[in-house]
Each structure stands twice: as C-alpha cells, then as structure tokens.
Amino acid sequence: MKLLIFLALITIAPGEELTSYEASLVHHTWMQIRPAENEILYSIFKDYPVLQNKFPALAYQDLDAIKNTPTFHAHSAPIFAKLDQIFQLHAYQGNEATMTAVLAELAHKHNSRGATKQDFQNYFRGLTKYASTHTYWDADVASAWSKALDNMYAVLVAYLAN
Ligand code: HEM
Secondary structure (H helix, E strand, O other): OHHHHHHHHHHHOOOOOOOHHHHHHHHHHHHHHHHHHHHHHHHHHHHOHHHHOOOOOOOOOOHHHHOOOHHHHHHHHHHHHHHHHHHHHHOOOOOHHHHHHHHHHHHHHHHOOOOOHHHHHHHHHHHHHHHHHHOOOOHHHHHHHHHHHHHHHHHHHHHOOO
C-alpha cells in the first residue's frame, strides 16, 4: 500500500526541478508580461476561439469589441492573479508541494467548467507565444520557460478529468 501511495505521488509531482538560474529567467519573463493580462488573454482567445467560447459571459462575442471592457477584465484579472501566484512559487526552489496543491485545486475547479487537457495545452501555447514575442527570448529563456510550463502541465493533467 505504501508503495502504491509513493508511486502515485511520483506520478503527480512536477518534473525536473528548475535550477535557480532557470527559475530567475522564468520569473523575469513572467514579470515582463504580467501587466499585459488583457492583451495576453486577447491573444490566446484570438488563436484559440474554443477557449473563449468556454467562458459563458464571453462566448461567441466579437473579441475586438469586448477586449477593453470591464467584463473582459473581470475575467482576465482572477486568471492572471492565479497565474501570478503559480509563477511566484516557481521563482524559488522548495515550493513543489505548495505548487502541486495549487495546480491540483485549479484543475479540480476547472473540471466542472469543461476545461480539458487540450484547452490547458492551448492556453500554455498561447502564453508562450505571447512571451516569446514580447520579451527578450533566447535559447536559455525558451528552455527554462518550457521546463516550467511542462512541470505545471504535468500536475494539471493528473487532475483534469478530460
Ligand atoms: C493556467 C491557466 C488558467 C488559470 C490560472 C485559470 C484561473 C482561473 C481562475 C482563478 C478563475 C476564477 C475562479 C476560480 O477561482 O477558480 C477561473 C475561472 C474560469 N476558468 Fe480558468 N484558468 C486557466 C485556464 C482555463 C482554461 C484553459 C479554461 C477553458 C477554456 C478555463 C475556463 C474557465 C472558466 C469557464 C471559468 C469560470 C468563470 C468565468 O467564466 O470567468 N480556464 N479560471
């Protein structure tokens, strides 16, 4: 039994831990894009309309018309506050347990909203596209960023139902 619990924990633990250098690159990149939450959400929805359409208050509306409205901001603000919490945890080593708990809760809440593993993958792709085109981006940043998002995704998929 103890072995089974141990194996289950290994399966849902984040992957390879970031070095402190990689963590600082990810944190720096995040801090550069963090204020642009509306722009980022707009860019993600533009590339993946299926994501926009899963938000009942935004579904099937003209994205360019709603982009700068309080309704749009009301949706981007909590998402980016949560992402900020996750990226802040990523900035320092030794936070794996907390990060796993935060991501597990996020996945759990999103199961009832119809968000799938594919949706989260697209969300992260969109986020990466924005970061790579709006910040200093080289091979080291790209590798650290991808490692960080892969770690987050690995925990999310363990708890997402679909
Ligand atoms: C890492 C990416 C994401 C983060 C950090 C995030 C975070 C949040 C947060 C903080 C809320 C507010 C309520 C709560 O505390 O749970 C929320 C609501 C919601 N999220 Fe996410 N989310 C993410 C990705 C997604 C994806 C991929 C989908 C599906 C397309 C989605 C769909 C929704 C929906 C439908 C709501 C309900 C409230 C609303 O309509 O605004 N989220 N999300």
